[in-house]
Amino acid sequence: MHARLLRLLALAAACWLSPAARAGEVVVSAAASLTQALRDLVPLYEAAHPGDRVLLNFGASGALLAQIAKGAPADVFVSADQESMDQAQDRGLVRPAQRRDMVSNSLVVIVPAAATRAPRALADLAGPDFGRIAIGLPASVPVGRYTRGVLEAADLWRAIEPKMIGAHHVRQALDYVARGEVDAGFVYATDAAVLPGKVRVAFTVPTARPIRYPVAPLAAAPNAAEAVRFVDFLFTPGAQAVLVRHGFGKP
Amino acid sequence: MPEAWVALALTLKVAGWATAINLVLGIAVGHAMARWRFPGRDLLDAALTLPMVMPPTVLGYYLLVVIGSQGVIGAWLLQHFGIRLIFTWQAAVIAATIVAFPLVFKAARAAFEQVDPQLEDAARTLGIGEWGVFFRVSLPLAWRGILAGLLLSFARALGEFGATLMVAGSIAGKTQTLSIAVYEAVQAGRDDTANFLVALTSITCTAVLLSAGRLAPGRVAARG
Numbered sequence: 001m002h003a004r005l006l007r008l009l010a011l012a013a014a015c016w017l018s019p020a021a022r023a024g025e026v027v028v029s030a031a032a033s034l035t036q037a038l039r040d041l042v043p044l045y046e047a048a049h050p051g052d053r054v055l056l057n058f059g060a061s062g063a064l065l066a067q068i069a070k071g072a073p074a075d076v077f078v079s080a081d082q083e084s085m086d087q088a089q090d091r092g093l094v095r096p097a098q099r100r101d102m103v104s105n106s107l108v109v110i111v112p113a114a115a116t117r118a119p120r121a122l123a124d125l126a127g128p129d130f131g132r133i134a135i136g137l138p139a140s141v142p143v144g145r146y147t148r149g150v151l152e153a154a155d156l157w158r159a160i161e162p163k164m165i166g167a168h169h170v171r172q173a174l175d176y177v178a179r180g181e182v183d184a185g186f187v188y189a190t191d192a193a194v195l196p197g198k199v200r201v202a203f204t205v206p207t208a209r210p211i212r213y214p215v216a217p218l219a220a221a222p223n224a225a226e227a228v229r230f231v232d233f234l235f236t237p238g239a240q241a242v243l244v245r246h247g248f249g250k251p
Numbered sequence: 252m253p254e255a256w257v258a259l260a261l262t263l264k265v266a267g268w269a270t271a272i273n274l275v276l277g278i279a280v281g282h283a284m285a286r287w288r289f290p291g292r293d294l295l296d297a298a299l300t301l302p303m304v305m306p307p308t309v310l311g312y313y314l315l316v317v318i319g320s321q322g323v324i325g326a327w328l329l330q331h332f333g334i335r336l337i338f339t340w341q342a343a344v345i346a347a348t349i350v351a352f353p354l355v356f357k358a359a360r361a362a363f364e365q366v367d368p369q370l371e372d373a374a375r376t377l378g379i380g381e382w383g384v385f386f387r388v389s390l391p392l393a394w395r396g397i398l399a400g401l402l403l404s405f406a407r408a409l410g411e412f413g414a415t416l417m418v419a420g421s422i423a424g425k426t427q428t429l430s431i432a433v434y435e436a437v438q439a440g441r442d443d444t445a446n447f448l449v450a451l452t453s454i455t456c457t458a459v460l461l462s463a464g465r466l467a468p469g470r471v472a473a474r475g
Contacts, residue, residue: 060438062438062439062440063438063439065440066437066438066439066440069440132335132338137421137435137438137439139435139438139439139441140435140438140439140440164422165338165420165422166420166421166422166423166435168421168435168438176420179315179319179320179321179337180319180320180321181319181320181335181337181338182338
């Protein structure tokens with residue numbers, strides 16, 4: 001009886017302790033704005049590389065970086081801004097030579113589709129018509145950093161920050177606008193295109209620096225070969241065509 | 252770290268309000284369920300206990316659909332009073348109240364069921380009205396059990412995270428409770444802030460549990 005119980009416990013322990021990463025499995029930690037595009041790309045990659053399996057983990061680039069820095073067993077990191085990748089590089093998590101820009105994007109202001117008022121310029125957002133504005137949290141969300149950057153440059157950050165409803169990733173900001181819980185929000189052009197019936201683009205916001213998404217295999221990737229293979233795949237004409245179809249620009 | 256103390260104050264405020272609302276709601280519903288027999292009582296009991304079992308995200312979504320500005324109640328509030336509940340501390344109170352409600356309701360129902368009906372009948376023969384019976388006989392006899400439930404519900408409300416995040420967001424100084432502040436600090440990789448907040452939360456919860464034991468010696472363990 002005891003022996004049987006012990007064997008059962010040992011089996012349970014073995015299940016728990018079996019390594020999380022298996023051969024041929026690529027764990028990709030990617031910016032939330034890439035959700036649909038990468039989901040479309042995975043079947044293409046898996047068809048081209050039988051035996052490989054891609055696991056996608058989406059979130060704010062800053063939050064993903066925090067996970068990776070704490071030892072999350074990711075193989076590839078795709079960030080929505082250079083800053084998160086710079087931090088990864090500074091901590092030795094990625095090698096500078098393996099880092100490449102994958103796509104570009106643009107920042108837009110969106111309003112709920114049913115909204116009667118739409119801002120025409122950034123300054124309008126400081127007015128009383130816009131009481132709540134969804135902005136990614138600048139500490140961890142790239143779209144929030146871009147937003148704070150343009151608002152500071154326009155000397156509007158202090159007026160708009162009190163109205164800010166912080167989002168933990170860009171898709172949360174999109175959701176807040178789509179549900180009509182905020183009067184406007186800052187997202188990427190590609191996000192606005194995900195919910196065309198629920199949000200509409202008021203205007204595009206020019207950013208001081210272009211919005212480019214860097215990608216790199218992680219230096220400590222459990223499956224390094226597959227990681228490099230997946231990153232290479234992202235730059236093939238077929239993969240780039242899918243990204244363009246989702247509204248992303250060429251890097 | 253002043254923002255940590257603001258988060259603590261807000262957490263206590265939200266949990267306090269939720270507990271106060273549950274004091275009234277939980278006792279009323281618990282008493283009704285203990286005293287009245289009606290078809291579908293078990294189903295109703297299960298439905299009222301559901302918030303304790305369901306994932307907080309499911310609750311949060313239900314709440315968004317109901318009190319969101321496009322929701323059934325939310326649209327009405329917005330149209331007639333111009334009130335938007337989402338992203339307010341009141342929304343956090345609603346979430347915490349619903350999540351913690353079953354703890355009070357269950358305790359109250361069990362406590363009222365253990366009150367000897369003969370004592371209530373004796374009071375009635377002495378000419379006391381129904382309200383008098385409730386406040387002077389039933390409630391004092393059931394109070395120990397209810398208090399245990401209330402303390403647990405306060406502790407549960409303190410730790411509420413998932414549904415609160417969905418309906419109240421994470422606005423520093425306004426809706427950012429301790430649990431949400433911890434989440435945000437970890438997401439941003441600010442470990443110093445996270446360490447301080449986690450320590451503060453642990454101390455607060457321990458203090459609540461210890462004072463619960465003081466307030467109701469031997470009662471929490473007996474009836475919890």
